[in-house]
Amino acid sequence: MSALPQPAAADRNLPKAATHRMATILRTGLAFAAAIALVGVVRVLIEGGGLSLALFDPVANRAAFDLSSVGAHLLAGNGVGIAALGLLVLVATPVARVAFGIYGFWRAKDGTLARIAAVVLVLLLVGLFALGPLLR
Amino acid sequence: MILGIELLLLGLIAVAAGLVGSLAGIGGGLVLIPVLVVFVGVPFPVAVGASGLTIIATSTTAGATFVEDRLTNVRIGMLLEIATVPGAFAGAALTIYATRSGFTPLLLVGLGLVMLATVPGTLLLLRGRVRPTNEPDALSRKLGLGGSYFDRHLDREVEYTAGRTTPAFGVMFGAGVISGLFGIGGGVLKVLALDRALGLPVKVSTATSNFMIGVTGAAGVSLLIGAGYVEPLLTAPLVLGTIVGSYIGTRVLPGLSNQFVRLLFVPILVLFAAELILRGFGLP
Numbered sequence: 001m002s003a004l005p006q007p008a009a010a011d012r013n014l015p016k017a018a019t020h021r022m023a024t025i026l027r028t029g030l031a032f033a034a035a036i037a038l039v040g041v042v043r044v045l046i047e048g049g050g051l052s053l054a055l056f057d058p059v060a061n062r063a064a065f066d067l068s069s070v071g072a073h074l075l076a077g078n079g080v081g082i083a084a085l086g087l088l089v090l091v092a093t094p095v096a097r098v099a100f101g102i103y104g105f106w107r108a109k110d111g112t113l114a115r116i117a118a119v120v121l122v123l124l125l126v127g128l129f130a131l132g133p134l135l136r
Numbered sequence: 137m138i139l140g141i142e143l144l145l146l147g148l149i150a151v152a153a154g155l156v157g158s159l160a161g162i163g164g165g166l167v168l169i170p171v172l173v174v175f176v177g178v179p180f181p182v183a184v185g186a187s188g189l190t191i192i193a194t195s196t197t198a199g200a201t202f203v204e205d206r207l208t209n210v211r212i213g214m215l216l217e218i219a220t221v222p223g224a225f226a227g228a229a230l231t232i233y234a235t236r237s238g239f240t241p242l243l244l245v246g247l248g249l250v251m252l253a254t255v256p257g258t259l260l261l262l263r264g265r266v267r268p269t270n271e272p273d274a275l276s277r278k279l280g281l282g283g284s285y286f287d288r289h290l291d292r293e294v295e296y297t298a299g300r301t302t303p304a305f306g307v308m309f310g311a312g313v314i315s316g317l318f319g320i321g322g323g324v325l326k327v328l329a330l331d332r333a334l335g336l337p338v339k340v341s342t343a344t345s346n347f348m349i350g351v352t353g354a355a356g357v358s359l360l361i362g363a364g365y366v367e368p369l370l371t372a373p374l375v376l377g378t379i380v381g382s383y384i385g386t387r388v389l390p391g392l393s394n395q396f397v398r399l400l401f402v403p404i405l406v407l408f409a410a411e412l413i414l415r416g417f418g419l420p
Contacts, residue, residue, distance in 0.1 A: 023204035037372040083372035094350035132362015
């Protein structure tokens with residue numbers, strides 16, 4: 001058996017307070033996403049106007065997830081727009097935990113891992129804001 | 137009224153998928169996509185986007201608990217996400233490209249084959265446990281990859297170090313591609329990398345794989361959202377149903393053995409896979 005690397009294994013995770021907060025971020029994000037999506041679905045059912053919606057319409061889908069039109073949908077109380085917002089919160093939840101990871105590692109004086117988490121965050125944001133629209 | 141019934145049915149399908157996924161510990165997405173594509177008639181990338189979002193939801197539920205229980209190795213998970221995220225981009229882009237170029241049958245066959253491969257893959261992970269290597273390589277030593285967790289079964293703290301990081305990065309990139317391509321978690325491949333290449337304890341591998349599935353899923357889904365393949369009205373009830381299903385699976389029915397559920401799950405998986413492959417080849 002070769003020598004184990006330093007430091008002691010037990011010290012190599014994020015501090016307990018940080019993992020606790022990370023878990024809270026995940027749970028809160030999911031709860032918000034589910035609640036918003038549920039409101040959206042119920043709203044669509046109440047509106048009944050959903051019958052005129054095309055279920056698989058890429059053009060309408062793009063509009064539903066366009067950040068500017070999500071705001072307009074919300075102001076109009078549109079159910080599909082609210083459901084889309086719930087799904088966006090769901091996608092943002094793991095992204096938020098990566099962002100928190102940067103802070104958590106930085107606080108734990110783990111600069112290398114903070115930088116690695118920053119790279120993951122940049123990759124995710126590039127995907128969401130640059131690669132996605134590129135494929136329209 | 138019709139829409140209401142449709143939404144309810146979608147929700148119920150997802151409850152079933154979430155239930156099976158959480159009980160079997162694998163493959164919730166593997167059940168959902170064939171049902172959506174074959175029985176509901178959803179276009180392939182729309183099913184991939186919907187499934188990807190349900191996977192983010194289920195991995196977040198379990199992931200929060202694993203992180204809090206400190207079973208997840210957050211450092212190793214984040215490090216390997218550098219490989220899974222670009223993999224998921226490549227996979228999702230490939231799904232979009234293949235659909236637009238009329239290669240949907242190839243995607244059907246591919247998913248069918250992945251489903252078939254999941255069966256021996258899972259058995260391989262469950263049985264025939266060769267002693268994995270945990271001899272740390274240069275990167276593992278440099279970053280001090282490893283950790284410890286409290287094993288309730290053994291009633292003691294278990295320490296571990298991570299072994300070969302290079303093959304782990306390679307397998308994780310592949311897991312990302314599969315995840316982006318088909319909107320599935322790719323958990324079997326992820327556990328394979330963590331368990332076999334890094335030599336992490338199985339509980340740490342499972343928890344860390346789960347942790348990574350959310351970010352990998354978000355990467356693939358974000359491309360599909362941009363390209364207009366995520367249908368909010370279809371996906372929202374699926375996400376809600378999956379959350380309910382996996383809640384029932386983890387809280388209400390913990391007594392069922394995983395082995396028993398997997399035994400039930402395997403024939404369903406094989407049937408769906410056969411259906412997808414036949415469809416891919418244009419056979420009834």
